[in-house]
Amino acid sequence: MSIKVESIPFFSISFWRLSLSNWEQKKEIIKELVDLKPDEDRIGICYSDYFQYNNRPPYMYKFIEVIQDEIVEFFNMAGVLVEQPNKWQMWTQMYTGADHHPLHNHGFGHFSCILYLDYDKEEHPSTRFWTPMPDPFFGNVNHLHPEVEEGDIIIFPSTIYHECPPTNSNIPRTIVAFNVPIADQSVQQNVST
Numbered sequence: 001m002s003i004k005v006e007s008i009p010f011f012s013i014s015f016w017r018l019s020l021s022n023w024e025q026k027k028e029i030i031k032e033l034v035d036l037k038p039d040e041d042r043i044g045i046c047y048s049d050y051f052q053y054n055n056r057p058p059y060m061y062k063f064i065e066v067i068q069d070e071i072v073e074f075f076n077m078a079g080v081l082v083e084q085p086n087k088w089q090m091w092t093q094m095y096t097g098a099d100h101h102p103l104h105n106h107g108f109g110h111f112s113c114i115l116y117l118d119y120d121k122e123e124h125p126s127t128r129f130w131t132p133m134p135d136p137f138f139g140n141v142n143h144l145h146p147e148v149e150e151g152d153i154i155i156f157p158s159t160i161y162h163e164c165p166p167t168n169s170n171i172p173r174t175i176v177a178f179n180v181p182i183a184d185q186s187v188q189q190n191v192s193t
C-alpha cells in the first residue's frame with residue numbers, strides 16, 4: 001500500500017550569503033574607509049565604532065557605494081523595497097584573542113548584514129546564529145555557524161539572535177555590520193517565505 005504524503009515546511013527562515021566580486025580591490029578601498037582606533041574604539045568586549053558614531057559612521061555612504069551594485073541587485077532579487085542609505089545603520093567591529101560579542105539581535109524590520117572584512121576561516125569562527133524557536137520535537141535550541149569566506153556578506157532577518165564567540169586568535173577578525181530597513185511593510189509575507 002502506498003500512502004499519499006508530503007512534507008510541508010513551516011517556519012523556515014531564509015539567510016543569504018552574498019559573495020562580493022573583485023574582493024581584493026574592494027577590500028583595499030573599504031580598509032581605507034574604515035578607521036578603527038585601538039585607543040578610542042575599545043568597548044571592553046572588542047573594538048567597535050558603534051558608540052563613537054551612533055551607527056552613522058563618516059564612511060557609511062562611501063562604503064555603500066563600493067557594494068551598491070551588488071546589494072541593490074540582491075534586494076531586487078529578494079523583491080523588497082528598502083529605505084535609502086540615509087536610514088541605514090552601520091558599524092565596524094574587530095576581535096582578537098578573547099574578544100567576543102554576546103548574544104543580541106538588531107530589532108525589528110531590517111535586513112541585517114555582516115561583511116567579513118578581515119576573516120580567515122582557519123583562524124576565526126563565523127557568526128553564530130540561534131534559532132528563534134526550540135526544535136519542535138526535542139526542545140533543543142539549535143544554532144548555526146554559516147560557512148563564510150572573507151568578502152562574503154551574510155544577510156539575515158534582524159530579529160535573529162546571534163553572537164561572535166571568542167576568536168582565540170592573534171589575527172584580527174574585522175566585520176562591518178549594517179541594518180537596511182524594509183521600506184514597504186506590505187512585503188512581509190514575501191520576505192519571510
Ligand SMILES: [Fe+2]
Nearest residue numbers: 104106162177
Ligand atoms: Fe549583531
